[in-house]
Amino acid sequence: MNKESNALLSVSHLDVNLKDRSLIHDLSFDILPATLTCITGENGVGKTTLIKTILKQFNKNEHVKAQIKRSEMQYIPQLRQIDDDYPLTVFDFIGLGLQKSWLPWLRKKEKQKVQRVIEMTNLSALANTPLGSCSGGEQQRVYLAQALVSQPKLFILDESTASLDKEAKFVLLDAVKKVIKQTDASAIFITHDPVLVKEYGDYDLNIANQTGHISAVKEA
Numbered sequence: 001m002n003k004e005s006n007a008l009l010s011v012s013h014l015d016v017n018l019k020d021r022s023l024i025h026d027l028s029f030d031i032l033p034a035t036l037t038c039i040t041g042e043n044g045v046g047k048t049t050l051i052k053t054i055l056k057q058f059n060k061n062e063h064v065k066a067q068i069k070r071s072e073m074q075y076i077p078q079l080r081q082i083d084d085d086y087p088l089t090v091f092d093f094i095g096l097g098l099q100k101s102w103l104p105w106l107r108k109k110e111k112q113k114v115q116r117v118i119e120m121t122n123l124s125a126l127a128n129t130p131l132g133s134c135s136g137g138e139q140q141r142v143y144l145a146q147a148l149v150s151q152p153k154l155f156i157l158d159e160s161t162a163s164l165d166k167e168a169k170f171v172l173l174d175a176v177k178k179v180i181k182q183t184d185a186s187a188i189f190i191t192h193d194p195v196l197v198k199e200y201g202d203y204d205l206n207i208a209n210q211t212g213h214i215s216a217v218k219e220a
């Protein structure tokens with residue numbers, strides 16, 4: 001990261017390796033404040049492994065430098081299996097994302113934080129619904145909300161729209177854009193969907209041929 005850079009996260013000359021082979025070589029890119037960066041590329045090029053490598057090497061060497069703390073970064077994984085009879089309500093499930101006091105219940109301030117992310121992610125009507133009764137798209141917004149309740153400066157969505165229908169994809173990404181606008185947080189979104197990249201992305205980091213190239217999706 002050069003001195004003038006305002007990047008939240010700066011990846012420079014990073015190698016991503018498996019035990020027996022190299023996936024990505026000499027990758028460099030910055031994540032700027034209040035932006036949505038898509039990571040694209042064919043199946044198996046190493047998108048998820050890249051994120052895992054960044055999380056592991058976070059501020060541990062010159063390849064992954066951040067102006068935020070690791071605790072200000074949230075990763076929202078691809079898929080979670082929630083049983084239909086999973087009993088926690090949307091409100092309580094989101095509350096699990098708080099770094100809580102020792103009290104077994106939420107204090108007023110904590111409840112207000114949960115309420116705020118529920119509004120940002122358009123879940124108000126579902127706050128008292130058991131998570132197991134929510135649709136796949138609604139559940140995905142709940143996972144987003146749970147990650148947001150600790151007020152991250154950077155959050156990463158890993159193929160969060162892969163199993164959703166077209167409308168639910170747009171609803172989720174509308175919520176992501178709203179969060180970026182209201183909180184100035186940045187998002188990284190791993191996706192295979194070029195329509196979503198074009199519609200919502202500020203930057204596209206495309207991984208191919210064991211390297212990556214970042215470009216602006218459209219002019220602001």
Ligand SMILES: Nc1ncnc2c1ncn2[C@@H]1O[C@H](COP(=O)(O)OP(=O)(O)OP(=O)(O)O)[C@@H](O)[C@H]1O
Nearest residue numbers: 018019023041042043044045046047048049050159
């Ligand atoms: N722990 C591991 N041990 C061995 N191989 C692994 C491990 N994790 C990932 N791989 C391999 O590394 C390659 C990259 O996987 P990764 O999941 O990062 O790709 P991806 O670009 O995210 O793919 P997709 O778009 O299909 O999710 C794959 O060939 C995968 O099988």
